[in-house]
Amino acid sequence: MARLSRRKRKAQAQLEEQGYISRSQGQMIWRAFRRHRIGNIGTVVVLLFVLVAIFAQFIGPYHYAKQYRTQPFAPPSIVHWRDDDGSLSRPYVYATTRTIDTTTYQVTYVEDTSTKYYIRFFVSGGSEHRLLGLIPTTMHLFGARADDGSVTQVFVFGTDMLGRDLFTRCLVGSWVSLAVGPLVILIAFPLGIVLGGVSGYYGGGVDMFIQRACEVMLAIPGLPILMAMGAALRGFGLSAMIVFFGVIVALAIVSWGGLARVIRGQVLAIREMDFVTAARAAGATDLRIVLRHIIPNVTSYLVVAATLQIPGMMLTEAALSFLGYGIQEPMTSWGQLLNVATNISAIELHPWVLIPGAFIVVSVLAFNFMGDALRDAVDPYSII
């Protein structure tokens, strides 16, 4: 909770002495937000995802690009809880080898029950990575080690075509998928605010011109043009990072039109209010009116609009990457991980490739709940 300015705090303290309870707008919004139970759950889930994204390489047992060529499309490892005699034991896995049935030519992964590899936590000796991007370490959250120290792989979500651990790739891809929304907002919102604000505040010719521009942007079909932009980016053969930023810029270009419209509406509503007319009559400059009156009243709606845009951005990026026109290798995102699941035979043989989709659903759902709670909290007319 942001600390109120000293002046405001003094004013609140004064009122409290007289027996009144005083709250600022921010405090009221916070209280209303906290009352929205589902929204709070959503916020917690979002924070969890962010945490996981930060520690992705630590939580994931293997390097996200490491290919275990002997185990392509391996199914998720089966974790055993019971000893041979049926009693509970520490969880362990068996090493698996890829075998081809000689009659049906079907590929199966057969367990080698000779050695038990126990799941241990905070194991060292894994792939080298940097914790928080700073501290080089080889420690991972968990791993499979036998008593004699030998190692096998535990694939929580199975592997992909090149034998890369899907679990680690989901975790590493999470920061990309989560970052897309805020980054697009970072670019599109200032543009939308400035243009929408100028358009709404000044009206007249400027308003007409900017509105026409917004209409052009809205007439452009979103996904088709993004697909074409993605194809162009991909064709240039640039590095994955540049493509990533290219996708973000493309998304921002496509979405600023709608944002500017919304902001213009808000600014128009505030502009007609009496206190603005009073300020103008008192001789306030335009700049002062904008900074002192319009922006504080519009901010809460802007924050809500921004939060509600994020799920849409995430879904669009996922669709783009799924089609192959978004995030490129070697970068990962959840949509890109689903890229292999284009036909039914792939899904039939390896259903675990669909798991990244579940990540998308849960995170987008969490953002939606969070944004919904925020919207209800900010709305002065809602009855909570």
Added chain:
Amino acid sequence: MLTYIIRRTLYMLPLLLIVSLISFTLIKIMPGDFLTQARLNPQITEETLQAQIERFGLDRSFMVQYWFWLKNIVTRGDFGMSFDTKMPVYKTLFMGNRLQWTVFIALTTLIIQYLFAIPIGIYSATHQYKPSDHVVTFLGFLGLSIPNFFFALVLLWLLVVVFDVGSYGLTVSGVMDLHFYNEGWSWAKIVNILWHMWPVWLVIGTSGMAGLIRLMRGNLLDTLSLPYVQTARAKGLNERIVIYKHAVRNAINPLVTILGLSLPGLVAGSIVTAIILGLPTVGLSYFNALQRQDENVIMAGLLFFSLFLLIGNLIADFLLAWVDPRIRYD
């Protein structure tokens, strides 16, 4: 009203012009062209290559190429040749009945979305805060959060692998079983089409329904708290009449307003679903053209989608003027 129609239609033209310029620029920026493959092929001689280049006008300047392309469209309605299929772009994009299917899928999805969202919204508002309301809201949010392509994939997997509908003689992809394409209309064909279409409606429809349900619910709640509803109840009217004859009619208004806004989502959803479920739509043609960098088809496709959006918005505005007596467009 007529002047409004004419004005809006004329207004579409400059918009389409700008969209055409953007599309053209975007395609020309893309590295390589359809001749890239040919260039790498040592068997094709320089002369053939040069002849192709001249034939397709690829050696001219940017503005000249754009001018030629635009002139062909406006004067002759000729969108050029598809480099991939060697057919006119018009035929490639609208191969078979793709245009009809695209419109059919879009219209039916829209209608079904509203058909389901309105009763569910009404139910949600009349049973506010009861467990069923929470369940409905949650399901709505879930539908909003599932990516279209993921839903389509999971549905495909469930039907084909888990429930194994193949063993009942049913297929899932496409809009109808293959043999029906050549047959005439019959009840069997219609039933078959319905069977193929329900996953499509489910996938594309659910993402838009959440917003509609919440909007309907919110508006109805607001309307039900207005004085005239209180009067109606005080008069002793049946609650059902109060809700349906008076409140709902007024609460529906904003839903018609956002009809236009739901179109881009509809287009995007239908493209992705068409790719996964193999539906014969313009979106699929566009995707294929994009894969093969078939420039003319891509540009025409972008123009088509833009036109689709503009016309859709026009129709939506008409619907609004028809439903809301306060809006007059003269």
